[in-house]
Amino acid sequence: MTFDSPYRRGADDGMKFGLYLTALLAGMLFGSGIAASGWLALVLLVATPVLLWWLMLRYHRSLGPETGFGMLWLDGTLTVMFGLLIAAAFLIVYMKWIEPDFVLRQLQAIIDTNAEHPEMGLEQYATVASNLIANGEVPSPALMASNFIVLNMMVGVVASAVFALGITVWARIAGRNFPQQN
Numbered sequence: 001m002t003f004d005s006p007y008r009r010g011a012d013d014g015m016k017f018g019l020y021l022t023a024l025l026a027g028m029l030f031g032s033g034i035a036a037s038g039w040l041a042l043v044l045l046v047a048t049p050v051l052l053w054w055l056m057l058r059y060h061r062s063l064g065p066e067t068g069f070g071m072l073w074l075d076g077t078l079t080v081m082f083g084l085l086i087a088a089a090f091l092i093v094y095m096k097w098i099e100p101d102f103v104l105r106q107l108q109a110i111i112d113t114n115a116e117h118p119e120m121g122l123e124q125y126a127t128v129a130s131n132l133i134a135n136g137e138v139p140s141p142a143l144m145a146s147n148f149i150v151l152n153m154m155v156g157v158v159a160s161a162v163f164a165l166g167i168t169v170w171a172r173i174a175g176r177n178f179p180q181q182n
Contacts (some may be wrong), residue, residue, distance in 0.1 A: 014082020017051065029102075076161075094146075105135065108129070
């Protein structure tokens with residue numbers, strides 16, 4: 001058996017995860033115009049942790065007893081990081097060239113929703129949105145993409161740690177490691 005570096009595996013799995021996240025983002029972004037796209041995005045969103053678990057479990061199975069918590073956590077973290085970079089590139093392209101007024105329309109939607117339904121408690125959000133528009137401080141696509149990466153990376157690191165712990169504990173309780181893949 002050859003050693004599969006968590007860096008290499010994270011990059012390889014990150015490509016797959018990035019394409020998955022890009023499909024998820026596309027479904028969310030096009031969901032308002034295409035109903036099936038919104039439902040697809042919902043299914044992909046719910047399945048995201050399952051995919052990450054499966055990718056990490058596959059890495060554990062490929063290495064067998066040599067896999068420890070740290071290697072699994074690193075693999076999961078790198079998978080999420082590389083995946084988010086690919087999805088963020090799509091997000092920048094979408095917000096810069098496909099729908100350049102996307103952020104402005106979302107800010108205006110907050111203001112309009114607050115005006116139509118004041119009982120929803122969006123006053124503070126509407127004030128911030130109004131100030132951003134009035135001051136010409138609408139966030140750029142790059143800023144939105146960097147926020148997307150940072151927020152989701154925090155979630156990915158925690159999820160990877162929980163999944164790595166779960167896989168290693170499960171393997172030890174079972175008294176064996178999972179069957180190896182060839």
